[in-house]
Amino acid sequence: MTPTTALPTAVARTHGVGRSVSDVLALTRRNLVHISREPFQLSDVTIQPVLFTLMFVYVFGAGMVLPGGADYKDFAVPGLLVFNLVTSTVGTGVGLSMDVNSGVVDRFRTLPMWRPGILVARSVTDLLTAAVCAGVVAVTGFAIGWSPTDGAGRALAAFALVLLFGYAVSWMCACLGLASKGVETAQALGLLVLFPIVFVSNALVPTQRMTPWLRDLTTWNPVSAVTAAARELLGNPNPASAIHAWPMQHPVYTTLIWSAGLVAVFAPMATFLYRRRAAD
Structure with a gap:
């Protein structure tokens, strides 16, 4: 092996924190440039939240009766905030699948860069777009x-x-996304996993009148916990607070535990899958 081909690996191994942060910032800027050149990529965090908010509040909300006679829009907007932010994360898998299958990762392998930087940059980019989504939901709600x-x-x-x-x-x-063989598969898998999770929750409907087994399922659904936490902090109607189960009585702590657990499990797994795909 010549010194020229060995250089990227040697440099990557000696990366300090400052250089790693620089790599992440450069890759995040790359992702944002791609979005600016094709703004329709943001449709799931700009157009979709507006459509879903109006549709659920004015179409489905017209026939919804809440415990205590609360206004459905006050109940629904926190749920729609969670609904839109969770479903928009499909874009993370789609973006990574596109990078892996388009050959751009092969280019990155020849550069003296921090290897997990592409994963961290993608997560940072999607966090920024999620903030846009949250803002759109809030403005539509107002x-x-x-x-x-x-x-x-x-x-x-x-x-x-x-x-x-x-x-x-x-x-x-x-x-x-990294486990998928194509962009279409990544998108289909993401929706297949996330849509049942967000719909079988208290995000859009109160759960008290559900059959017992389904009510128990929604009670322990992490989406229900984060929705209940949002309603509690926002001071909006939160019928779930009447359910005597730990996640509904302590939704903020439950959300923090779920968030930490998901990152602890899936961040290392994503790094492993990325390294395996990059080595193919």
Whole structure:
């Protein structure tokens, strides 16, 4: 092996923290440039939240009766915030699958860069787009008459908590994307996994009248916990607080535990899958 071919590996092994951060920033900028050249990539965090908010509030909400007679829009907007942020994480798997299958990873292998940087940069990019999604949901909610009632500090905490959970879920989608053989498969797998999770929850409907086994399932669904936490922090109607189960009585702590657990499991798994795909 010549010194020229050995250089990238040698440099990569001696990367310091500063150089790794620089690599992540450069790759994040690359992802943002790609988005700026094809803005329609942001449709799932700009157009979709508006359509879903209007559709669920004005179409489905017209026939929804909440415990205590609460206004459906006040109940639904926190749930739609979680719904949109979780489903938008499919883009993480799609983006990584595109990079792996398009050959760009082969180019990265020849550069003296931090190997996991592409994964971290993708997660940072998607966290930024998730923040855009959260802003769109909030603006749409304000436009239809929704508002938080417990102050700006708790409202910011609610948005930060939901963004944290979405970031954690994005690592799971990263694994799905890296395990897929094509972009279409990555998208299909992501939707197949995430849609049942978000619909079988308290995000859009109260769960008290569900059959017992389904109510228990929604109670322990992490999406239900983060939704209940958002409603609690925002001061919006939260019927789940009447359910005497630990996740519904302590939704903030439950969300933090789920978020930490998802990152702890899927971040190392994504790194392993990426290394395996890059070595093929």
